Amino acid sequence: MIRGLGLAALLRWPAASANSDAVRIAGPTDAGASTTAAQRPPTAGERDLRLDLFRGIALWLIFLDHIPENVANWFTIRNYGFSDATEIFIFISGYTAAFVYGKAMRERGFVVSSARILRRAWQIYVAHIFLFTIFLAEIAYVAATFENPLYAEEMNVLNFLKEPDVTIFQALLLKFKPANMDVLPLYIVLLLLFPPTLRLLLWQPGFALALSAFVYILAWSFHLNLPAYPNGVWFFNPFAWQLLFVFGAWCALGGAQALGGLLRSRIVLTVAIAYLVFAFLITLTWYYEPLAHYVPLWLSDRLYPIDKTNLDVLRFAHFLALAAVTVRFVPRDWPPLKWRILQPAIQCGQHSLEIFCLGVFLAFAGQFVISEWSGGPLIQTAISLLGISIMIAIASLLTWYKRMEGRSSPPRAKTSDADLAGGEA
């Protein structure tokens, strides 16, 4: 836990320490620029492009993972450790939400900032329902065209089409969520609860984080989760996943600075790397069966099951280790962040809601194409690349729109900048 906290601290690298690193890593020009940045108060600091970069990459990975049969999946991080792109996405979303709305809450008060948070939750809700409509269209098509006695049992999944009144209503209540459409509902719930959480985080950050951890423990001890339709519970348990979101928010509001020392410690780095290697070796045994025999029974008893629904501690720790190592080697003023080659990922991260929804849709469409024309590895790779290219194109279009709007209404430019810096979660 402590080790992880350390790495998160680096995500919001304290200005002073960033400075010395910048001198060492970057050329003279860059070092000069970072000195200027260091003189600003940390909370008013400019956008941390690392957040956009990694959120953009996470969005690509989520897109790839959502196409079930896809050779390109081999590149996504879930095959190399316990955690996956979801953790990155939720953590950064918490971080940016606190960054933007925290500032708003300090400057304009509880009511105005809460109203903005709730408006954001509403936008995400509308986006979710839009995706659901596309999903319904796909399901209806499959139901109308597909028949095979071999799959009589699996076809039961289409049963909800028989009572659309109930199903659509349950979808509006966020209780009915088709596969791969679980992230946005989680995000909506997290945002709905965010105004009081943020208030508490600004007032007593340590207490707020402790409370969040307590809720996480309660969720595990008493199996707390929200009910789903027609059965079961939410795939991403909000009572468990809130920990990552609140932790991200805590880091944004000064927690990261507090952990700066830990993050620079060699021991923390060593432990983090050791854990990542361990997780990698364990993951190898999932894909290469004979290796599984080398995992002793006492260990596998302890490891499994690695519970994604309830954000298993192993997953959380894996994310923390990953973040610790990342912030260590990618400082805030890392020169490549300015390189053109990274701009596509950064722009995707800056429009994350739109790009996330687009990714879910493209995954549906991609899967459809792969299945319809027996997709070999070549087609799968082509579709993966095409999908990411479309995401990049749309992200740069959105950036262009934003710039145009900024120019046409200069007095409001400041507010929309703040939105861009993280409201686009």
Added chain:
Amino acid sequence: MNFKIALITAMALTNATAFAAEECEVPPSLTVSDIDLTRVAKAIKEQHRLDIAVVGTGSSALPPGPDGDNFAYPARLQAALLQLLPGNDIKVVAHVQARQTTAEMAADLKQILATEKPALVIWQAGTFDAVSGIDPEEFRTSLSEGVDTINSGGADVDLMNMQYSPRTETMLDMGTYADIMRWVAQEHGTLLFDRLAIMRFWNDQGTFDLYAATKKYDMARKVHDCIGRALASQIVNSARLTP
């Protein structure tokens, strides 16, 4: 009329056999394991008989049709085992009921063990749980307790996971349930028949086009026959019986 049906059946069976033997091979990595089916081995060696109970849901049967049961994998397993282990009295009894959760199946296990005393229970699970979105934790508990019941009831266990179904893949999250089955098998040191991986292999190899839409039963029957064969070879291997 009856004669005609019998003739058609016989022809279909011969066709299926010819097809399966050549074309639906399964790589050893998917059927060979170091888990021993000691009770199966004992039953064959000491009594020259083997009673197997198949407990499962819809995907363990072929939907209603003339002689549907004869074409479903439990019957095909019996035929394949008789071929591999001639001279033994082998019986496979299917307890298949559509739309049952794993918890419901687990509740019936004791009864089946007591009345039939099988040496092996093949427990096909997971599909209906995934379709109806059963809480994964609840699924794991039911499965785990069921495996304990079978073991203490004097039978070996072979857990069978879901079918590979490319059409419903984006709508149905099989992965979570398949992972749980793998964990439970590993935790209890029991055999797993990885139907999901095997059918995916066939699909990738072009053995079957599992994406095809059809009203006919031909492919479904062939797939069940191939599953019966793969199961038989897994059982014979794991009981260390040389055919």
